[in-house]
Amino acid sequence: MLARSSLPLSRFLSSSRSAHSVGFIGLGNMGASMASNLLSDGVSLKAFDLNKSVVEDLASKGASVTDKVEDMVDCETIITMLPSSPHVQGTVETLLSAGWSGKTWIDSSTIDPIISKSLGEALEAEGKGKIDAPVSGGVKGAAAGTLTFMVGGASSTLESVRPYLSVMGSNIVHCGSNGSGQTAKLCNNLAMAIQMVGTAEALNMGDSLGLDPKILAGIMNTSTSRCWSSDSYNPYPGVLDGVPASNNYEGGFGSSLMLKDLGLATSAAGAVKSATPLGNATKEIYTMMESMEMGGKDFGAVLQFLKGNCGNKKC
Amino acid sequence: MLARSSLPLSRFLSSSRSAHSVGFIGLGNMGASMASNLLSDGVSLKAFDLNKSVVEDLASKGASVTDKVEDMVDCETIITMLPSSPHVQGTVETLLSAGWSGKTWIDSSTIDPIISKSLGEALEAEGKGKIDAPVSGGVKGAAAGTLTFMVGGASSTLESVRPYLSVMGSNIVHCGSNGSGQTAKLCNNLAMAIQMVGTAEALNMGDSLGLDPKILAGIMNTSTSRCWSSDSYNPYPGVLDGVPASNNYEGGFGSSLMLKDLGLATSAAGAVKSATPLGNATKEIYTMMESMEMGGKDFGAVLQFLKGNCGNKKC
Amino acid sequence: MLARSSLPLSRFLSSSRSAHSVGFIGLGNMGASMASNLLSDGVSLKAFDLNKSVVEDLASKGASVTDKVEDMVDCETIITMLPSSPHVQGTVETLLSAGWSGKTWIDSSTIDPIISKSLGEALEAEGKGKIDAPVSGGVKGAAAGTLTFMVGGASSTLESVRPYLSVMGSNIVHCGSNGSGQTAKLCNNLAMAIQMVGTAEALNMGDSLGLDPKILAGIMNTSTSRCWSSDSYNPYPGVLDGVPASNNYEGGFGSSLMLKDLGLATSAAGAVKSATPLGNATKEIYTMMESMEMGGKDFGAVLQFLKGNCGNKKC
Amino acid sequence: MLARSSLPLSRFLSSSRSAHSVGFIGLGNMGASMASNLLSDGVSLKAFDLNKSVVEDLASKGASVTDKVEDMVDCETIITMLPSSPHVQGTVETLLSAGWSGKTWIDSSTIDPIISKSLGEALEAEGKGKIDAPVSGGVKGAAAGTLTFMVGGASSTLESVRPYLSVMGSNIVHCGSNGSGQTAKLCNNLAMAIQMVGTAEALNMGDSLGLDPKILAGIMNTSTSRCWSSDSYNPYPGVLDGVPASNNYEGGFGSSLMLKDLGLATSAAGAVKSATPLGNATKEIYTMMESMEMGGKDFGAVLQFLKGNCGNKKC
Structure with missing residues (x-):
């Protein structure tokens, strides 16, 4: 069990960044709370979901919003919290095609581990880092920022985004390589x-x-x-x-x-x-x-x- | 969890009894250890099993032994630890036919709860008490006297034989009426x-x-x-x-x-x-x-x- | 497929017999029709069931009736069509205890084949013949006399009662020894x-x-x-x-x-x-x-x- | 059950065609026999498989062969007999991307019916016909030309390629719309x-x-x-x-x-x-x-x- 940082996450992150740090895609019951917690911690965040009212609610909390996934092209980190494998596949394809310039993809959706692994390989082939980080803890844990993340992927990639995970959850378990979190x-x-x-x-x-x-x-x-x-x-x-x-x-x-x-x-x-x-x-x-x-x-x-x-x- | 008595059980039992207190039927891996613990505690015990060498071993520890179940006819308490429902049924029938004069039957075998219930009813119809008291804890628990007994039957019947159970086990759970232990x-x-x-x-x-x-x-x-x-x-x-x-x-x-x-x-x-x-x-x-x-x-x-x-x- | 006899069964049977030829126990939807077919064919039959109205109906068709299984003690052949193994076991025990003087037991109930086998052995130990003869064909087949009998038991026993089976059914399959019909x-x-x-x-x-x-x-x-x-x-x-x-x-x-x-x-x-x-x-x-x-x-x-x-x- | 034509199939087909009539992709135990039967009947056929020796064998029987699926771009009819859904999906994508000019796709692979249906929709969106036509009858039926085809797709599409199916099989069952054969x-x-x-x-x-x-x-x-x-x-x-x-x-x-x-x-x-x-x-x-x-x-x-x-x- 990892202690949550007692300092706002923003202290740990570069303040000179011109683009949004995090693009958050998928604002269902879980995703909306996770994004809110990042916003509360001072993270610069751009949000997308097909559900307009949820997007507006996040905007009122300080998020930049968009109605096109392609607009996330310069977000350094992408977080996806989507309902199924094809949604995640489609989003990865869309952003890679659009020339995504960021570094790390955190997929917190629960999807097929074999597809998750292949998405990781596709991203790594483009020089990007990817972790699969599905959660347990439910809607309550998401709201409270006490989720458990089961993480698959390279240790260095996990460490690079651990501050974000620590805001959204209280327990981060590194399960092994790409796909093993799923x-x-x-x-x-x-x-x-x-x-x-x-x-x-x-x-x-x-x-x-x-x-x-x-x-x-x-x-x-x-x-x-x-x-x-x-x-x-x-x-x-x-x-x-x-x-x-x-x-x-x-x-x-x-x-x-x-x-x-x-x-x-x-x-x-x-x-x-x-x-x-x-x-x-x-x-x-x-x-x-x-x-x-x-x-x-x-x-x-x-x-x-x-x-x-x-x-x-x-x- | 009940504390085991720190005094030998014999102190609690009538010393004037002419017949053996306990007839123990079924001396497999579990039963032999359970009977040994009773003997060590000073219980007057008569033992039966088809396996002669096990019976002889118990005799060397102070048990009276017999090669006929009918010889248990005047034991106040019968304990059975047998492999299957028909074995227990047969033993109950044999002793009732022989005019068993005792009071309480403890069946620690694991058998069909519906048959166990009907045996309890048959014994009660003869004015006897019966508890089903199957165990968990395995061979080690039997040897150490730390079994858990799951007991079905009347509270008064359980209390009347609790001292014996406390010698053989360290945890006695009253589950409910006749059959509910099974x-x-x-x-x-x-x-x-x-x-x-x-x-x-x-x-x-x-x-x-x-x-x-x-x-x-x-x-x-x-x-x-x-x-x-x-x-x-x-x-x-x-x-x-x-x-x-x-x-x-x-x-x-x-x-x-x-x-x-x-x-x-x-x-x-x-x-x-x-x-x-x-x-x-x-x-x-x-x-x-x-x-x-x-x-x-x-x-x-x-x-x-x-x-x-x-x-x-x-x- | 055996052709049904075109002559009344009674022609094949001794007419000098003082007792009823067949004792029929169990007159549910299936059993009542089977007994009726035997009666129509001239078989001397004594019937028992706990359901009085069914018994009366058979009496009106010429059956002798009784309210005690023990009264079947001198029936040469017993046919049972009962709902479960314990019913058949109980009936066999009752009639053997009562000194049943007959020769052959036909059990058409569907029961546990292992119990069926043991009942056959018990009857054979008393010098009696027994076949298990459960049926297929349903209520319609029972009424029409076109049941299939799946028969377990000695060939000689089967042959001795084949005329009865041929009245009740149109297909008799000898499956093997005692119990194999079940x-x-x-x-x-x-x-x-x-x-x-x-x-x-x-x-x-x-x-x-x-x-x-x-x-x-x-x-x-x-x-x-x-x-x-x-x-x-x-x-x-x-x-x-x-x-x-x-x-x-x-x-x-x-x-x-x-x-x-x-x-x-x-x-x-x-x-x-x-x-x-x-x-x-x-x-x-x-x-x-x-x-x-x-x-x-x-x-x-x-x-x-x-x-x-x-x-x-x-x- | 449809009678097989007693005349060579080639009589029914246009002889003026410049390109190969059929492109056959997937020459396993089943596919190779099916393609051989088409060749024996005079069909102009181009064959592809990753297994070179099978391709050479078909070449010796008169097939044109290729080591690139794209070379099938002008075959009027494509027949696929492939091991899994992704193989068929990939082949459809490859040929559509290459500008396939043909009319009808017969997929005799056994694949996911939902994927099969979506492939049919994709082909129809391009103005092509598609039937799913998985087979039963095994290797023997494939060799003898007596397969059963279970066909999903439009009746008109089925009729347009029925002559080919009739050469490879003896029973053609139209199950319903696109996907229903699978x-x-x-x-x-x-x-x-x-x-x-x-x-x-x-x-x-x-x-x-x-x-x-x-x-x-x-x-x-x-x-x-x-x-x-x-x-x-x-x-x-x-x-x-x-x-x-x-x-x-x-x-x-x-x-x-x-x-x-x-x-x-x-x-x-x-x-x-x-x-x-x-x-x-x-x-x-x-x-x-x-x-x-x-x-x-x-x-x-x-x-x-x-x-x-x-x-x-x-x-």
């Missing part, structure tokens, strides 16, 4: 999803056989089946306070987002012929939940799916 | 097995994509996929010292035993129509490992199965 | 269920990608994925006329019954450690359908489950 | 793979429980679990003559190729969020077989995998 995130989320479904199966089975879910969770959490999905994010309503399961599965990490990550994870595993039988079974469970219109619920809602409480609006 | 153990082991396979899938996937297993385990263990199978029993060789994975999967909890517990768990879940899709998929993985002659390896060897390193003697 | 039925139904789900997955996937289900079914049915579930019982509404899928999944083979058979099949496979990964996954799908109150629908309704149309009354 | 093939192969694994599970389970595989196959093939994988391609050695299972799983449809098709099928299903739980489970089984070096065996070898006979050279 791999780490997907491996973590694959395992987390499997653990959530396994925890839900055990709690539901115990419940069906007459065992109190709170008692069972207490046993599991002090025994060999303890895991984050059980001890910190328990999917059975009422076992823990302040988690989505105790709030009708509102908030939290949506089942649709988990399905997206499971799709990326199993696709990457498939590309290298690495067997993930439970990962694939879990992906199919979340696919069925999506079909039953449970995608907007927290991913712990798999417990309700197992109980047959699909909450399907189509029924 | 349910708790099977739920825990179901979730544990799923987590182990999920951990192995994530580590193997990361490895296949070029990520160092130690680095990935470090990330998982401080993130949302942390679990006992990753942080305390990691299945990737070399990530942790002193675990079976770092010793060619020798020792530990055998894959065949896990398969047995998964069979009990999925059978119990099936009986109440509680869906355990990952539990069943995991059971099938351990079935295939059994077919490939990996049953004697620790259950973390699923990582090698996923890699295609079956170590099959038939090949 | 095994054959469960293997068939396991494979059938997997094929149904696979067919539904393919049709749903094609549909989702814009391919007309009738065109796709036509291709599958003339290609390497043709199967009974596709060409004779297609689960997509409107592809075939006269099948449950084209009648809101009414009639046909209920999903709950399929779940029961999948439970028996996977349990038997588990007992001999034979891996059935898709069989277990299929069982879990039907378990979830049961939780979503789809158990009364034909088993082809899995196509609607995959589409997220659970029709759950709980929603 | 979808049909993948749906068929998904269902076929599931049926094969299901058949293998049932046969192995029966065998494990003492039932003769030939007897069981006989029952299945006349009952509700009959399917092509059982009645025409049975995976149990010795049940059928002349199938791969009776020849040590040599020849036939390799497990690696099935894995490739399952990857395409589940990826396409995933893209439209269509649940394929058994399809994904089957893909993982073939992934594990690949890890155990069984990829070169016919896909019926899954029966040996289930038995634990992996034949792994690594062991």
Whole structure:
């Protein structure tokens, strides 16, 4: 865990720069907060998103804004926080074609690690640095500047942009070479999803056989089946306070987002012929939940799916 | 966590009893150590097992021994530690038919919770007390007297035999009514097995994509996929010292035993129509490992199965 | 395919017998029709079921009736058509205890093949013959006397009761020794269920990608994925006329019954450690359908489950 | 089923054409035979492949050859028979960039139907016709000119190139619009793979429980679990003559190729969020077989995998 700098980031950066330091592309729930934190720290930032109202909001916080990605051509650092691999690919292609003069690309999107690696190679072939730096910590972590970054890429590239990451997050883990940040995130989320479904199966089975879910969770959490999905994010309503399961599965990490990550994870595993039988079974469970219109619920809602409480609006 | 008594158990028990206090049936790796601990604590104990050499060993430690279960007819407390449901059923039937005059039956075997419940009802119909008290902690815990007992049954029955349990274990968890101890153990082991396979899938996937297993385990263990199978029993060789994975999967909890517990768990879940899709998929993985002659390896060897390193003697 | 006798069965049987020839136990939808066919053919038959109205109906057709299984003690042949293994076990025990003087037991229930085998051994130890003879053909086949019997047991035993089977069915397949009739039925139904789900997955996937289900079914049915579930019982509404899928999944083979058979099949496979990964996954799908109150629908309704149309009354 | 023309195809085609009629790209086991059949029928053909010896062989049969795809720029019809989506994408891009002056593209590769559809749209935007026309029938069908083509695309486009397809195959099925040929093939192969694994599970389970595989196959093939994988391609050695299972799983449809098709099928299903739980489970089984070096065996070898006979050279 790295301590955040107690001084504004701007002190560490050249003040003589004529162009904007950072071009930030992708201002969704996560990206907008990350960009805001950079602005608060004094970073000179140019912002782009297709959503005009989000862009205007950032402008009011001091960002320069643009409606064309090509206008980022002279930003020294580009940060992307985009929904899928093709979006990131397209953005890299657009800026390289436009003659991007900057030095470093930070991709914080969660995308296919194999594509991420190839984008890194393409950028390096042009003499640029690139790190993949997907995050965990959710919308709350993004707002608070306490994200964890899982970073793939050269150490020197990471060090050159560490000040930015330190503003947006509180934990920076160097996972290895180009692409390995994406791999780490997907491996973590694959395992987390499997653990959530396994925890839900055990709690539901115990419940069906007459065992109190709170008692069972207490046993599991002090025994060999303890895991984050059980001890910190328990999917059975009422076992823990302040988690989505105790709030009708509102908030939290949506089942649709988990399905997206499971799709990326199993696709990457498939590309290298690495067997993930439970990962694939879990992906199919979340696919069925999506079909039953449970995608907007927290991913712990798999417990309700197992109980047959699909909450399907189509029924 | 209950403190073990610092005084010999015998102090707490009537010294005027003419018959043996405890009849202990089933002296495998676990049972023999548990019985030894009772003997060391001064309990008057009669022992039975089909394996003569084990019985003789206990005799040398002060046990009375017998080659007929019926000879336990006047033991006040019966403890069973047997391999499967039919063994326990047969023993209960035999002793009830023989006119067992005792009071309390402690079944520490891991068996079907539905059968366990029905045995409890049969014993209660005869005016006897019964608790199911399966254990965790393994052979080491049995030898050290530090087992965890997951207890189902009436509180009064549990209290009447707590001194014996306190000699054999250091943690006694009352899970609920008759049968719920078995349910708790099977739920825990179901979730544990799923987590182990999920951990192995994530580590193997990361490895296949070029990520160092130690680095990935470090990330998982401080993130949302942390679990006992990753942080305390990691299945990737070399990530942790002193675990079976770092010793060619020798020792530990055998894959065949896990398969047995998964069979009990999925059978119990099936009986109440509680869906355990990952539990069943995991059971099938351990079935295939059994077919490939990996049953004697620790259950973390699923990582090698996923890699295609079956170590099959038939090949 | 055996031709049914054109003469009444009674001609083949001793007319001098003082006791009833056949004791028929279990008069559900299937059993009542089977018993009726025997009565129509002139068989002297004593009937038992807990459901009084069914028993009275058979009495009106000429059956002797009883409200105690023990009253079958002098029936030469016993036929059981019961819902589960414990029912059959209990009936065998009751009649053996009562000193059953008959010769041959025909068990047409679908039960665990390992239990079926052990019942055969128990009966043979008493000098009795036993065949397991589960059926296919459904309620229609039972009414029409066109069932298929899958028979396990000694050839001589089969031949001794073939006339009865020929009245109730039109196809008698000798599968092998004691228990193998049950095994054959469960293997068939396991494979059938997997094929149904696979067919539904393919049709749903094609549909989702814009391919007309009738065109796709036509291709599958003339290609390497043709199967009974596709060409004779297609689960997509409107592809075939006269099948449950084209009648809101009414009639046909209920999903709950399929779940029961999948439970028996996977349990038997588990007992001999034979891996059935898709069989277990299929069982879990039907378990979830049961939780979503789809158990009364034909088993082809899995196509609607995959589409997220659970029709759950709980929603 | 369409009758093949009894006259050489050349009679139907313009003889005044200055350029080669057909550019054939991709001369693997399938493509080389398909191109040979066109040559034998008098088609003017230019051939390309990276494998020089295959190209030379076609040259000796009358083909014009080239070592640059761009040289196909004036071929009226392009036929591609390539191993994966990126190969086809790259070829389309190359020829469009080079100013291809032809009219119709026939893609007989098996690729992602969504990519296939987008390639069709790209070609149509340039005023070209495109059909996807993947095949079944294997190497034997390619050599004999008896392939089945599953065709997606406009009817008029199909009709314009039907004479070529009729030379290479004996069955042409129009599945629907652009992309639907690929979808049909993948749906068929998904269902076929599931049926094969299901058949293998049932046969192995029966065998494990003492039932003769030939007897069981006989029952299945006349009952509700009959399917092509059982009645025409049975995976149990010795049940059928002349199938791969009776020849040590040599020849036939390799497990690696099935894995490739399952990857395409589940990826396409995933893209439209269509649940394929058994399809994904089957893909993982073939992934594990690949890890155990069984990829070169016919896909019926899954029966040996289930038995634990992996034949792994690594062991």
